[in-house]
Structure formats: C-alpha cells, structure tokens
Amino acid sequence: MVDAQSTIGAAPSSAPAEPAAGEVRLGRRTFLTFLVGVPALSLATSVTLDGFLGDVAEAATGSTQAVPSGQSIEETFDIADAIIMAGAPTMPLLKLDIGTDGIVRFDIPRIEMGQGMTTSMAMLIAEELDCPLEQVKVTCADARPELACNQMTAGSCSHRQFHDPLRVLAATAKMRMTAAAAQQWGVDPSTLSVHDGVIVSGDGRTATFGELSRAAADPNLKIGQVRLKEASQYKIVGKPTRRVDALDIVTGRKKFTMDLQVPGALPTMVRRAPTLNAELQEFRNKAQVEKMPGVIATALLKNGVAVVAETFEQARAGAAAVEAVFDSGPVANESNETVGQKLRASMLPFMAPPAGENTVEAEYEWAPAAHGFLEVECAIADIRSDGGDLWSGFQAPIVAAQQVALACGLPIESVKAHVVPVGGGFGRRVFFDAAMEAALVSKQVGRPIKLMWTRTDDFRHGRHRPQNVHRFRATILDGKVVSSEQRVAGVSTDYRHGLGEIFSAIITEMPQGAKQAIVNDGFGQGVFTTMVSSPYNLGAQDKRQLEVSLGMPTSSYRSVPCQTARGSEEMFIDELAEKLKVDPYEFRRALLKSDRSRAVLDAVAERGQWGKAMPEGHAQGIAFHSESRSHTAALIELDARNPKLPRVTKAVIAIDCGKPINPLGIIAQMEGGLAEAISLTLKAGLHIVDGLPLEGSFSQYKWLRMRDMPSDIQVIVMPDKGDPIGGTGEVGMAAPTGAIAQAYAKVTGIRPRKFPIIHPVDFEPFAPGQLPPPAFS
Incomplete structure (x- = not known):
C-alpha cells in the first residue's frame, strides 16, 4: 500500500488503487465489509x-x-x-x-x-x-x-x-x-x-x-x-x-506538506496587502518581476500577487519585488483600541439592576491572538481541465475540495483533497486559504503549485482569534451569590466552513460580502451556547454573547470561546471570593456543582499544598474548568518579583476525562494547554494598528520560550470510575489561565483587566505590505 504520509508520486486518478498481491482490503474481497x-x-x-x-x-x-x-x-x-x-x-x-x-x-x-x-x-x-x-x-x-x-x-x-x-x-x-x-x-x-x-x-x-x-x-x-x-x-x-x-x-522521517515531492510542483509565494483583507487593484511591474532569475510566472489573486519560480528563495525575491496597489480594505483604520471601543459600545446590557454594595462588577479584555503553530501554511495543488488534487493539513478536507472545485469552475466531485498530518492546527486549519490560493494559481499557470506562506503572512494575514471583551455582574445577599451575569462582545468568529461540507458551509456564508453573514453569527452564538457554561452554583445565571462583524480574517482557536470566557469567569470568581473574604479554593469547592469537579480541585490543592507560605514576590493561584465532558483544575505558582517579567515556576494540573486511553497523551495535552495559557495570559497577543497586526515573527509575537515553561509540572490523570469518555484537546487552557491571573493579582496587588498582561510594542515592526528579509543571506 502507498503510505500517504511518506510517499507522493504522480497525481492519483479518481479510481481507487488496486490491492497489492495477496492483500485483503475492504471494498474489494475485503475483510469485515458488512460488519460496520x-x-x-x-x-x-x-x-x-x-x-x-x-x-x-x-x-x-x-x-x-x-x-x-x-x-x-x-x-x-x-x-x-x-x-x-x-x-x-x-x-x-x-x-x-x-x-x-x-x-x-x-x-x-x-x-x-x-x-x-x-x-x-x-x-x-x-x-x-x-x-x-x-x-x-x-x-x-x-x-x-x-x-x-x-x-x-x-x-x-x-x-x-x-x-x-x-x-x-x-x-x-x-x-x-x-x-x-x-x-x-x-x-x-x-x-x-x-x-x-x-x-x-x-x-x-x-x-x-x-x-x-x-x-x-x-x-x-x-x-x-x-x-x-x-x-x-x-x-x-x-x-x-x-x-x-x-x-x-x-x-525527520515524518513527512509534512513542505516535505512532499509532487512531480513538477513549482515553489510559489505571495506578495500581500498592507492591511487585512484588502484587495488587489493593480500589479504595476509584472514584466520586470517575470524577468527576474528563476521566476517562471506570476498570477493574480484577490488579495495579492503570486510569484512562481524554480526555488522558494527565487519566489520570495520575486514577491518582495512586486509593486502593487491595493484598496484600503474593510479595517484599514482599526486598531486594538478602536475595536475595543466598538465592542464595549455593542455590549448587551445586564438584566439585573445594580444593588449598591451587594453588586460586584468586573471587565476583562483579550487582544486578538495568532494560532502560532510552528509549521507555516503550505499547500500543493494540481488543477487540470478534468479535475484536480490538493495536498495539505486539512481539518475539514471535504469542504476544502468542494470549495476549490467551485472556485476553479470544476465539477464538485472532481477535486480530491489528500490529508497530510500537520505540525499544529488549533482550529486555524478548518479553513484552507493556502490550498485555495495554490489551486487558483495552478489553474492560471497550468502547472502543479507548491505554495508556502511566510511566517509574517501567518501572523499578519492568517486568521486570528478575535478580540473580545467580557463583563460580569453578580448580586450577593446574606453571603451568597444569588445572581450572576456574563456579557461577551467579540469580533465575529468566521464559521463559514460549516460542519465541514459544502451545504452547511453555503448556509453559513450567505449573504456574500465583507460583513459576516447574520447566519454565520447565529452559528457563532450556537457555538458559544454549547461550549460555555459555568460549573458553579451562582443563583440565577445568564450568559450572552454578541459578535460584531468587522470583516477581519478570524477563525476558531483552541478552546474558543472557553479560554477567554471561562478564564475570565475564573478571575471573576476570585473577585467574588475577595468581596466575601473567603478562601478562593474553599469558595470554589462550595460552589461547584458536581463531585467530579470537586475531586480534581481537591487533587491539585492537596498535591500543590494550597495555602502554603510563599517567598516574597511569589504567589499561588487555583482555578477550575469543565469542557468536552472533562473536568480539570490547575494550581499555579508564579514568580512576579518583577511585575513586568512574571514567570510561572510550578503547575499542578488534574484532569478527569472519564476513560483515559493513553495517559502520556493526556499529560502532553495538559502541558500544551498550559503552554498556551501561560503565553496568552502573560505576553502573547497581536497589536493591530492601522488595519494590520504589527507582529511578523516569533521574535515579535511573545510566545513562551522553553525558559518560560515551568520546570516543575505535575499532571494528575484521575482514574477511570466508569464515566463517559471526555475530550482532552481543549479543556486544559481555561483553568491555568484563571490561576495565573489570580496569582498575579495576589503578588502585585494589581487585578489584571487586559490580556495579555504584559503587552508592550518593544520591537521594530516590518513595513506593512513588505516581505521580511531572508533569515540567511
């Protein structure tokens, strides 16, 4: 059999491959054909x-x-x-x-x-x-x-x-x-x-x-x-x-899209606009670019100019030399500040009236965030008159092939999408922008195309987790929380991939236009409603989200909307505990709805020695989260002797996912969630200025480095007690988020309201619309 992970030959035909001699395969004299x-x-x-x-x-x-x-x-x-x-x-x-x-x-x-x-x-x-x-x-x-x-x-x-x-x-x-x-x-x-x-x-x-x-x-x-x-x-x-x-x-034996060798696939890179979602108006120096060394052809895309060459460095040089005119785009004048103002102005009102000293209110704002996976966007496309083939890391391969077929004027069943394992997805790869671009270029030049984004493309023009603001109001009577409300306003998350096939994708896409469809935003509300719930008994509860359509390129992000929505709620729980002058751990334990929830909270409190004396400038934080039928809690120790350089030094995490299949895999998921929580809570976020993120590399996007990961990480995988199996891919982010913020507030006396907490522009941004210089000359 051909292993699609490691061997790519000529573009496959639509007919299924014959089995090897002596091999029994399903679909052809195969084993268990009728059993499923x-x-x-x-x-x-x-x-x-x-x-x-x-x-x-x-x-x-x-x-x-x-x-x-x-x-x-x-x-x-x-x-x-x-x-x-x-x-x-x-x-x-x-x-x-x-x-x-x-x-x-x-x-x-x-x-x-x-x-x-x-x-x-x-x-x-x-x-x-x-x-x-x-x-x-x-x-x-x-x-x-x-x-x-x-x-x-x-x-x-x-x-x-x-x-x-x-x-x-x-x-x-x-x-x-x-x-x-x-x-x-x-x-x-x-x-x-x-x-x-x-x-x-x-x-x-x-x-x-x-x-x-x-x-x-x-x-x-x-x-x-x-x-x-x-x-x-x-x-x-x-x-x-x-x-x-x-x-x-x-x-290095595992093959990702950049490693695949499809015969004749030509290296291709794109010169993009100086603002988000701006459209190409004019390509001024086409003849000069096509005469550059190694350049084979150029192609026009809606949002840029693609340069096809013999090598990627020649494609990069050609794209850097492109002189093009773009329109201003839908968000040319927007920044984090202006977007934040629009979100606050759109926020749905609370239902409960304020009750003086019995009312506790809080607000938290989250900057937009890049997915930040190590493997940049890359796709291979071979579009022919009778159909085509795509290779990439697709989270939704069916809709990718179907949408590419429509865009290329081909029968919907004539394009095949070959799924290649990826070095990270986190929700970004439910969209297939690189594959669509590669297909459109392949159709124009009549050759197979291997299109790769730059790291700057990923940070600046890739889809990001949208900026959002959270407001809370709770009423306290006789020492009890009798009502709690959460209001969320965020830039619309694009859900126009639907459920991964063409029909639901079309439904969520109509009507067309830069402004996201009402149906798409309704889908987003459904996602919010079926993902975000409070694990606490807080009396009369009401959670509502409103999405603001601005025309920004967004997509789902690991644990969205839970990492921000539930992470913020965990911070609000701390403010309620402070108001009531009770211990944050004991307060959570009293409010949690289920014994499974209390068990993981107790596990981290015991293992992490909650409440122990901490050195000056250090503090503990504790928080809980449930998602995907799994329950998790985190105890964090933070060193914030320098409030501008806080560092997590220890993390104790407990996870109850019902039936643990591979404890090592579960531990890895919790460690990955911790890494993202540390990054997004403390330092990692995008600065959008004049309609474009300033960040263009990992040197500018402050994702954690290995030195920022705590050396003491303890993950407790709770034993199987017969509960249904739960998910582990997303549940590990919100609890560390809340615990980190709680520890920071304890040690500094400053209750963080904007995230990431440390978010200066301490770098020289690349010029808008320009490709960065090569790493090696």
Missing part, C-alpha cells in the same frame, strides 16, 4: 445519548452554601454532541482492514495534528484485537465526500465519537479470526485464545491474523456474540504509551 453497519451506527447513537446525560445526575449535588443554578445547555448538549450527531449517519462507511500481511489498518476521517490521536486509536484497536500495537496502522483518510459531516477535526470530540465503534470493530474482527481458525481446525471457538495477534488452540496449533484474513472475510462465517473487554482486562489501554510516530518526528 448496524453495530457502529447504533453504538455511535448510544455514545451520543450517553454524552448528553453525562453529568446531569450528579450536577445537582452542590453545596448547601450555594444557590443552585440548574442545568445549562452545555452541560446536557455540547458542541461535540452536535458534531457526533451530524456524523452518526455515515459511521457505517468506516471500515477496519486486515491484510494477508497481518497488518491492521484504519483510515480515520480526522487529522493528526500533534494531539496523538493516531496512537490512542491504535491502542483501542490493538487492545480489543489482542495484537501488538506495532501491528496496527492508523492513518489520516483523504477527503471522502460520502462521509458528509463526519470528516471535520474540531470540538475535541474524536475519541468521544470513535471510542466504542472502534472497539466493536476490533472485537468483531477478533471473533471472526477465531471463528475462521475453529472452522479450519474443526474445534469449538471457545477453546481458542488470542495472544499477540496469533490464534492459539489447546493442542498448540497457531495461526496469524494474516494467515486467516481470507477465511475470516467469508460472509457465511458464523460467529457468536461480540463482547468487549472489561477495563480490568486491559493490557494496552490506560497504560502510558509513547506516540507511534515520535521517532519519525524527531528524526
């Missing part, structure tokens, strides 16, 4: 309903010191439930494949972007099959339009969606292998066992999966009832396991 239908679909539906009811029963068990708030929408139906429901009808189309080589293959319709998903899903399969993990290969599937809404990586829902179906597939495969061996040997299947991918009989006979794969594919084979393992029987799941691709990553 009812079991997978029915299990997917069951998992969805379980997810709806996850914490409802325990949610009413709050402290008698708190005024109950009742259930919010997110606590009973969250964004992941919506994605799971949308994908349920096509779950029967997903198949497991075992060849005569004994290798177990599963093409998952999600993308590996550093979260370790391919490892943990391989662990689930290997566990139920009783075979070595090395025998299982989980890869990213290319775009499969027949899957409709079931191929978008978002919402921290992949394991919630695939956990039980994958186990059923693997367990059924083992049953068929056992039945095939029993038939060949003329014995009762119950007398056989499976060890390390080998069927073993009582008299010592053995057969491998590969040897049995053809017989096991017989549709007339009779098998008994499929039974899944109990957690007590696990040998792989729940055990710390290193990523299966870790060695390939550190040795």
Whole structure:
C-alpha cells in the first residue's frame, strides 16, 4: 500500500488503487465489509445519548452554601454532541482492514495534528484485537465526500465519537479470526485464545491474523456474540504509551506538506496587502518581476500577487519585488483600541439592576491572538481541465475540495483533497486559504503549485482569534451569590466552513460580502451556547454573547470561546471570593456543582499544598474548568518579583476525562494547554494598528520560550470510575489561565483587566505590505 504520509508520486486518478498481491482490503474481497453497519451506527447513537446525560445526575449535588443554578445547555448538549450527531449517519462507511500481511489498518476521517490521536486509536484497536500495537496502522483518510459531516477535526470530540465503534470493530474482527481458525481446525471457538495477534488452540496449533484474513472475510462465517473487554482486562489501554510516530518526528522521517515531492510542483509565494483583507487593484511591474532569475510566472489573486519560480528563495525575491496597489480594505483604520471601543459600545446590557454594595462588577479584555503553530501554511495543488488534487493539513478536507472545485469552475466531485498530518492546527486549519490560493494559481499557470506562506503572512494575514471583551455582574445577599451575569462582545468568529461540507458551509456564508453573514453569527452564538457554561452554583445565571462583524480574517482557536470566557469567569470568581473574604479554593469547592469537579480541585490543592507560605514576590493561584465532558483544575505558582517579567515556576494540573486511553497523551495535552495559557495570559497577543497586526515573527509575537515553561509540572490523570469518555484537546487552557491571573493579582496587588498582561510594542515592526528579509543571506 502507498503510505500517504511518506510517499507522493504522480497525481492519483479518481479510481481507487488496486490491492497489492495477496492483500485483503475492504471494498474489494475485503475483510469485515458488512460488519460496520448496524453495530457502529447504533453504538455511535448510544455514545451520543450517553454524552448528553453525562453529568446531569450528579450536577445537582452542590453545596448547601450555594444557590443552585440548574442545568445549562452545555452541560446536557455540547458542541461535540452536535458534531457526533451530524456524523452518526455515515459511521457505517468506516471500515477496519486486515491484510494477508497481518497488518491492521484504519483510515480515520480526522487529522493528526500533534494531539496523538493516531496512537490512542491504535491502542483501542490493538487492545480489543489482542495484537501488538506495532501491528496496527492508523492513518489520516483523504477527503471522502460520502462521509458528509463526519470528516471535520474540531470540538475535541474524536475519541468521544470513535471510542466504542472502534472497539466493536476490533472485537468483531477478533471473533471472526477465531471463528475462521475453529472452522479450519474443526474445534469449538471457545477453546481458542488470542495472544499477540496469533490464534492459539489447546493442542498448540497457531495461526496469524494474516494467515486467516481470507477465511475470516467469508460472509457465511458464523460467529457468536461480540463482547468487549472489561477495563480490568486491559493490557494496552490506560497504560502510558509513547506516540507511534515520535521517532519519525524527531528524526525527520515524518513527512509534512513542505516535505512532499509532487512531480513538477513549482515553489510559489505571495506578495500581500498592507492591511487585512484588502484587495488587489493593480500589479504595476509584472514584466520586470517575470524577468527576474528563476521566476517562471506570476498570477493574480484577490488579495495579492503570486510569484512562481524554480526555488522558494527565487519566489520570495520575486514577491518582495512586486509593486502593487491595493484598496484600503474593510479595517484599514482599526486598531486594538478602536475595536475595543466598538465592542464595549455593542455590549448587551445586564438584566439585573445594580444593588449598591451587594453588586460586584468586573471587565476583562483579550487582544486578538495568532494560532502560532510552528509549521507555516503550505499547500500543493494540481488543477487540470478534468479535475484536480490538493495536498495539505486539512481539518475539514471535504469542504476544502468542494470549495476549490467551485472556485476553479470544476465539477464538485472532481477535486480530491489528500490529508497530510500537520505540525499544529488549533482550529486555524478548518479553513484552507493556502490550498485555495495554490489551486487558483495552478489553474492560471497550468502547472502543479507548491505554495508556502511566510511566517509574517501567518501572523499578519492568517486568521486570528478575535478580540473580545467580557463583563460580569453578580448580586450577593446574606453571603451568597444569588445572581450572576456574563456579557461577551467579540469580533465575529468566521464559521463559514460549516460542519465541514459544502451545504452547511453555503448556509453559513450567505449573504456574500465583507460583513459576516447574520447566519454565520447565529452559528457563532450556537457555538458559544454549547461550549460555555459555568460549573458553579451562582443563583440565577445568564450568559450572552454578541459578535460584531468587522470583516477581519478570524477563525476558531483552541478552546474558543472557553479560554477567554471561562478564564475570565475564573478571575471573576476570585473577585467574588475577595468581596466575601473567603478562601478562593474553599469558595470554589462550595460552589461547584458536581463531585467530579470537586475531586480534581481537591487533587491539585492537596498535591500543590494550597495555602502554603510563599517567598516574597511569589504567589499561588487555583482555578477550575469543565469542557468536552472533562473536568480539570490547575494550581499555579508564579514568580512576579518583577511585575513586568512574571514567570510561572510550578503547575499542578488534574484532569478527569472519564476513560483515559493513553495517559502520556493526556499529560502532553495538559502541558500544551498550559503552554498556551501561560503565553496568552502573560505576553502573547497581536497589536493591530492601522488595519494590520504589527507582529511578523516569533521574535515579535511573545510566545513562551522553553525558559518560560515551568520546570516543575505535575499532571494528575484521575482514574477511570466508569464515566463517559471526555475530550482532552481543549479543556486544559481555561483553568491555568484563571490561576495565573489570580496569582498575579495576589503578588502585585494589581487585578489584571487586559490580556495579555504584559503587552508592550518593544520591537521594530516590518513595513506593512513588505516581505521580511531572508533569515540567511
């Protein structure tokens, strides 16, 4: 088989590849062709309903010191439930494949972007099959339009969606292998066992999966009832396991889009506008640029001039030499300050009137933020008269291929999107701007194109997490919080990718125009409602968001809107505790709705020795968050002896995700969430001035460095107590955010209101509309 991660040849045809000699593959005389239908679909539906009811029963068990708030929408139906429901009808189309080589293959319709998903899903399969993990290969599937809404990586829902179906597939495969061996040997299947991918009989006979794969594919084979393992029987799941691709990553064998060698693909870079979303009006020196060394062609895009050359350095030099005129764009005069003013002016009013000394109010503002992944945007496109092929790190490959086909005037089914693992996504890659640009250039020049953004393109013209402002008002009577309101105003988040396919994308895109569609903003309100809920009993609660359409390029961001919305609420909880003169940990514990929530809070308080004496200039902070059916808490120690150079020195994090599959992967997710929380809370944010971010490199965008990561990080993975599986990709950001801000306020006496807390322009920005000089001359 061709491994799409490492081998790229000529552009593939639309016909599926023939299996290798002797190989049994699904779809062609393949193994388990009929098994997925009812079991997978029915299990997917069951998992969805379980997810709806996850914490409802325990949610009413709050402290008698708190005024109950009742259930919010997110606590009973969250964004992941919506994605799971949308994908349920096509779950029967997903198949497991075992060849005569004994290798177990599963093409998952999600993308590996550093979260370790391919490892943990391989662990689930290997566990139920009783075979070595090395025998299982989980890869990213290319775009499969027949899957409709079931191929978008978002919402921290992949394991919630695939956990039980994958186990059923693997367990059924083992049953068929056992039945095939029993038939060949003329014995009762119950007398056989499976060890390390080998069927073993009582008299010592053995057969491998590969040897049995053809017989096991017989549709007339009779098998008994499929039974899944109990957690007590696990040998792989729940055990710390290193990523299966870790060695390939550190040795450079793992191939990302920039590493792929599609024959004839020409290096291409783009000269962009001096303001966000400005459009090209005139390309003044086309002839001169096309005469530059190595330059093959130029092409016009809506937002820039693409230069095609023999090498990327020649393409960069050509793009830097472009003389072009752009219009002013929709936000040419905007800055963080003017946007903040518009957001405050648009803020929805509170419902509860102020009650004098019994009222507590607060406001927090978050600057726009870049996704900041290490791998810049890159895509390869080969657009022909009869169709095309795309290669890139797609979080939503179906809609990418469909939208490119429409833009290039091709039949919607004629463009194929090949999913390449990426070095970070964080929500940015649900859009496919680089692939669209590469396709449009390829159509114009008639050649395959390998288009790469510069780092400056990523920071300045990439989609960013939108700026937002949060206001809170709470009323306190007799020492209890009897009402709490949160109002959020933010620049519109672009959700015009829909659910990852063309129909919902078109719905969220209409009407056309620079101003985001009303339907898109309604979708955004739905995302806010199904992601953000308070885990506390705060009496009568009301949360409302209003999005302001400005025409800025935005997209979802890891844990958006939770990192800012819930991070801000955690800060407000501290202000309420201060007003009531109670300990922040004890206050949270009294207000939390569920025992699972209190358990993770208690775990970090005990492990981190909450309340211990701290050296001068140091302080502790503690906070809690629940999201994606997971619960987490963080205790942070902060060194702020120099308030302008605060540094997190210790972090204790507890995570209850229901059923931990790979503790090492969960720890890595929590550490990644911590890194983002430290960055976005303390130093990392974009300064938009005159319609363009000033930041153009990591030297200017103050993401944390290795020296900023605390040397003492302790992650407590709570044991499986039978709760439904939860997500871990996004839940790890909001609790550290609140804890860092609390510690900063303690040690400095300054309650932070704007984030990041330390946000000076202490660098010389690159000139607007200019490419930065090469790193090496």
